[in-house]
Amino acid sequence: MNEQKGTVLVLVLWVLTLLTLVGGFYAVEARIRRNLGQYAWDALQGREAARSLLLLAESKLSPPETDREEEEVGLFADGSVYKVRFGGREVCFALEDENGKLDLNNSSEDQIRDVVRAILGEEELEAADTMVDGILDWKDSDKLVRLNGAEDDVYQDRSPRYYPANGPFHLLDELLLVNGVGQEAFYGPISWSSQEEDEDSEVVWQGGLWNLFTVYNKSGTVNRKCAPLPLEEILGAELGDNSTSTREVVCLRVWFGGRIYQVYWNPQPGAGGSEIKHWTEAITLGSKGSR
Numbered sequence: 001m002n003e004q005k006g007t008v009l010v011l012v013l014w015v016l017t018l019l020t021l022v023g024g025f026y027a028v029e030a031r032i033r034r035n036l037g038q039y040a041w042d043a044l045q046g047r048e049a050a051r052s053l054l055l056l057a058e059s060k061l062s063p064p065e066t067d068r069e070e071e072e073v074g075l076f077a078d079g080s081v082y083k084v085r086f087g088g089r090e091v092c093f094a095l096e097d098e099n100g101k102l103d104l105n106n107s108s109e110d111q112i113r114d115v116v117r118a119i120l121g122e123e124e125l126e127a128a129d130t131m132v133d134g135i136l137d138w139k140d141s142d143k144l145v146r147l148n149g150a151e152d153d154v155y156q157d158r159s160p161r162y163y164p165a166n167g168p169f170h171l172l173d174e175l176l177l178v179n180g181v182g183q184e185a186f187y188g189p190i191s192w193s194s195q196e197e198d199e200d201s202e203v204v205w206q207g208g209l210w211n212l213f214t215v216y217n218k219s220g221t222v223n224r225k226c227a228p229l230p231l232e233e234i235l236g237a238e239l240g241d242n243s244t245s246t247r248e249v250v251c252l253r254v255w256f257g258g259r260i261y262q263v264y265w266n267p268q269p270g271a272g273g274s275e276i277k278h279w280t281e282a283i284t285l286g287s288k289g290s291r
Helices: 002-060 109-120 122-139 152-156 172-177 183-187 229-238
Strands: 078-086 089-097 190-192 205-207 250-256 259-266 275-283
Touching (some): 002 078, 002 089, 002 259, 002 275, 109 122, 109 229, 122 172, 172 183
Antiparallel strands (some): 078 089, 190 205, 259 275
8 A cells, every 4th residue: 555655656746747847848938939029029119110210310301511500400410319209118319421431442541540549549559450450451352461450361260250351341230240340349339538628528429430430431531511529530631521412321320229220321302212221230238339
């Protein structure tokens, strides 16, 4: 009798163990499905918010020659951050004229080097030269390696392996593949203080390389009127003062929850809608420069 009771007890314990495992499995699966559903819902909300803001920008974007002090209603492509609310959630967005940025393909080597060195500071000159030489080796057609540059052997040691483009940049995001350019430098925030102010002045700009460089400024001349503050000071007299009545490409940057959306588009007033050049989405993971 005692042996039978012991056998029954063991069987009951096994059944309870199996039921616990099955229940735990379904609980984990339900949590995964819930997280996937929430992720998809947040992504859908973010994309629709970005589309709505693109329509808003198309109708409210002020012409390049508009004086900000005289125009109070329109939106300006000067990097200013605007805030709106969608469905009870706060959304931040900014508009940037790509003619106010340094073009990776059409700007000179000295301009790129001066900007990167100034942004990273004197303590990071070696890192700055590694970035710049990496950029120059990435886009030139030869296999010669600059002093701090990189060619096939460096990129073939990575996982997964890849080759440098050995040609012009087609997307700004290609910078993330260049040796020496990490996510922290690309996305920021890099703190930069104006040298024209006194030494005790506070930081006046925080951004990353994606705020300063572009692949859509075909003229190669940075327009002073829409240039970020660091470029305006670092390049100084090299900037152009010309203002045109049309824009080639504008970047709409949207922060929604834990996501960042970038839409590069060509404003075409009265032409039946704007042309989207490129659309990117990034997810912030909470740590500095992590996307």
